Amino acid sequence: xxxxxxxxxxxxxxxxxxxxxxxxxxxxxxxxxxxxxxxxxxxxxxxxxxxxxxxxxxxxxxxxxxxxxxxxxxxxxxxxxxxxxxxxxxxxxxxxxxxxxxxxxxxxxxxxxxxxxxxxxxxxxxxxxxxxxxxxxxxxxxxxxxxxxxxxxxxxxxxxxxxxxxxxxxxxxxxxxxxxxxxxxxxxxxxxxxxxxxxxxxxxxxxxxxxx
Numbered sequence: 001x002x003x004x005x006x007x008x009x010x011x012x013x014x015x016x017x018x019x020x021x022x023x024x025x026x027x028x029x030x031x032x033x034x035x036x037x038x039x040x041x042x043x044x045x046x047x048x049x050x051x052x053x054x055x056x057x058x059x060x061x062x063x064x065x066x067x068x069x070x071x072x073x074x075x076x077x078x079x080x081x082x083x084x085x086x087x088x089x090x091x092x093x094x095x096x097x098x099x100x101x102x103x104x105x106x107x108x109x110x111x112x113x114x115x116x117x118x119x120x121x122x123x124x125x126x127x128x129x130x131x132x133x134x135x136x137x138x139x140x141x142x143x144x145x146x147x148x149x150x151x152x153x154x155x156x157x158x159x160x161x162x163x164x165x166x167x168x169x170x171x172x173x174x175x176x177x178x179x180x181x182x183x184x185x186x187x188x189x190x191x192x193x194x195x196x197x198x199x200x201x202x203x204x205x206x207x208x209x210x211x212x
Contacts, residue, residue, distance in 0.1 A: 047087040057083055059203040061095035062106040062180050066196050079104065088112055102184035103166075108204060110176050110211075118152070121172045124179050125154050128168050141168065146190035149201060150178075155193050157186050169193055173201060174208035 058081055079097030092109035111117040140159045147155035150173040158166040166183035187193040
């Protein structure tokens with residue numbers, strides 16, 4: 001399968017930190033859109049409670065080892081994994097990985113219903129686009145056609161000065177929403193992104209099946 005690997009020169013730290021904010025911004029925006037109130041969204045966020053992480057939770061997220069060829073010639077280092085629950089029974093699992101050349105944030109959230117999941121996916125994607133515009137014009141998201149996973153799916157290439165530096169993706173499977181922010185390499189096309197996410201989306205689909 002074809003693969004696009006961007007040069008291994010590390011991105012400036014200032015861009016990486018802004019990119020981290022870009023990765024996390026959709027969470028609050030999704031809450032605001034879902035409840036229709038900033039105050040209620042903040043209260044919802046304040047109810048966040050740490051939960052124990054299981055192997056089943058790890059199976060839900062995209063990890064660095066899922067990226068084709070990413071570990072070739074490199075020592076695998078574990079990323080961090082955390083899980084949080086909210087007062088209404090919803091939850092999210094987030095995986096983060098960062099080294100001198102690669103940055104990856106992968107999040108899976110289970111929403112209260114299909115409508116909430118639809119809203120969360122659209123809000124997350126809007127948050128990514130708005131966040132990109134706020135990074136002093138440095139970041140641009142270019143949609144990638146042909147990305148078809150789950151019930152809804154969106155994929156974009158991240159560019160700085162028209163040079164690819166990463167990818168972002170959002171997928172809805174029933175009541176679950178999967179988001180990925182990747183910097184340091186980008187998916188060559190929709191097929192490569194689908195292959196990378198195949199394992200985790202199978203686990204997400206199983207969660208949906210068991211919840212029915």
